[in-house]
Amino acid sequence: MVFDTLDPQLPVIRSMVREFAEKYVEPEAKRIDGENIISRELLSRLGEMGFTSMRVPEEYGGPGFTLLETSVVAEELSRSSSGVGILATVSGDMVAYPLVEYASEELKEKYLTKLASGGIGAFALTEPCCGSDAASLTTKAVRDGDEYIITGRKTFITNSVYADFFLVAARTGKPEDRHRGITLFVVDRSDCTEVSKLEMMGYRGSGTGEVLFNECRVPAGNIVGEEGIGFKIAMMALNEGRIVTASTGLGVAQAAFEEALKYAKTRKSMGKPLIDHQMVASHIADMAVKLEAIRSIIYTAAWKADQGDPDYIRMASIAKYSAAKWGNDIVRLALQVHGGFGYSKESKVERLYRDIKMIEIGDGTNEIQKLVIVKALTGKVKPFRMTAK
Numbered sequence: 001m002v003f004d005t006l007d008p009q010l011p012v013i014r015s016m017v018r019e020f021a022e023k024y025v026e027p028e029a030k031r032i033d034g035e036n037i038i039s040r041e042l043l044s045r046l047g048e049m050g051f052t053s054m055r056v057p058e059e060y061g062g063p064g065f066t067l068l069e070t071s072v073v074a075e076e077l078s079r080s081s082s083g084v085g086i087l088a089t090v091s092g093d094m095v096a097y098p099l100v101e102y103a104s105e106e107l108k109e110k111y112l113t114k115l116a117s118g119g120i121g122a123f124a125l126t127e128p129c130c131g132s133d134a135a136s137l138t139t140k141a142v143r144d145g146d147e148y149i150i151t152g153r154k155t156f157i158t159n160s161v162y163a164d165f166f167l168v169a170a171r172t173g174k175p176e177d178r179h180r181g182i183t184l185f186v187v188d189r190s191d192c193t194e195v196s197k198l199e200m201m202g203y204r205g206s207g208t209g210e211v212l213f214n215e216c217r218v219p220a221g222n223i224v225g226e227e228g229i230g231f232k233i234a235m236m237a238l239n240e241g242r243i244v245t246a247s248t249g250l251g252v253a254q255a256a257f258e259e260a261l262k263y264a265k266t267r268k269s270m271g272k273p274l275i276d277h278q279m280v281a282s283h284i285a286d287m288a289v290k291l292e293a294i295r296s297i298i299y300t301a302a303w304k305a306d307q308g309d310p311d312y313i314r315m316a317s318i319a320k321y322s323a324a325k326w327g328n329d330i331v332r333l334a335l336q337v338h339g340g341f342g343y344s345k346e347s348k349v350e351r352l353y354r355d356i357k358m359i360e361i362g363d364g365t366n367e368i369q370k371l372v373i374v375k376a377l378t379g380k381v382k383p384f385r386m387t388a389k
Ligand SMILES: Cc1cc2nc3c(=O)[nH]c(=O)nc-3n(C[C@H](O)[C@H](O)[C@H](O)COP(=O)(O)OP(=O)(O)OC[C@H]3O[C@@H](n4cnc5c(N)ncnc54)[C@H](O)[C@@H]3O)c2cc1C
Pocket: 090, 123, 124, 125, 126, 129, 130, 131, 132, 133, 155, 156, 157, 158, 159, 200, 203, 208, 358, 361, 362, 363, 364, 365, 366, 367, 368
């Protein structure tokens, strides 16, 4: 693959993660889905491998993976368990990346090293009132001397069940300021935070929950970036996040494809293996084409982001949308190839079918991705850098 030539570490990382996932994640995957929880032992192993701190630079104790490398880790972990894959990507990218890019040195020292030593972070933007319309969020941060008092409710927050700290988008300005009145804070898990686990349809085990911030006092120094630019930072985190979230969907689709191919080669109908029936073979070919297309788009998006090419924002939404659209096609066909067994709780594709739907919703819905793509095509999307303010 061309990307293995561009980054010779890529095949090494892929085989290292696959070996880890097959040994420690795959045997746990069914239980994680059933019980909706990842064991403390597996969380520790993920931390030790650097999977929950992927983007943390080596100087803070992390592996310092590029976005392309992070995408491959997300793909390989999710091939075994989407819950594990998304846990790693949220902590290791969506939380780590804004801290690396925009936090003060003091915050980096404290929280990047925390991630590198196995701590887990969560990214808290969505609220019961508003997901797509995040600029309407209502969680408040009120200044009191050298501190802010944060009060509000966030929902669908991945990792919140396990998180040691949260990146929280809160309103420091007036509601009519919309996105300009939003600031990003680091908030430690403590007595003022209350997490209620949610029973989601797929990506189970990812510790997705509702989080109540009940008058949490945080030092002003816990602002990531500056007051009033939190929304822009959150959007940059989401742009990167779309690439790695898409990678988790790619891992799910890859697993479904492998299951379908295996089943089509062994299951017989009318005297011959399913794969020798032209219509089933056509399904398998269709899946293989879409899988390669998604992979190429995701890696291109990640490579562009790593190179600092501003076009990565358009590509990130294309990556997320293609993983959602074709990923769902792939898993649907994989279930179809399995017939009645695919529809039973005994089959692996039944879980993958529930999992893949998430890619059409989390990290910006399909509809929102299309809006971003068109905005980018009409020159209305600009990457944000604090220095360019
Ligand atoms: C498993 C899971 C994990 C998640 N993890 C996190 C997390 O870690 N952190 C976090 O902050 N959030 C997280 N989310 C929240 C997720 O980002 C939101 O659910 C998503 O952005 C959609 O927001 P919503 O649910 O409020 O739907 P709504 O915004 O209410 O949208 C409902 C429907 O209307 C459509 N719609 C809305 N506005 C428009 C528009 N302007 N144009 C066209 N169509 C529109 C949407 O596409 C959708 O189909 C997670 C969600 C899920 C399901």
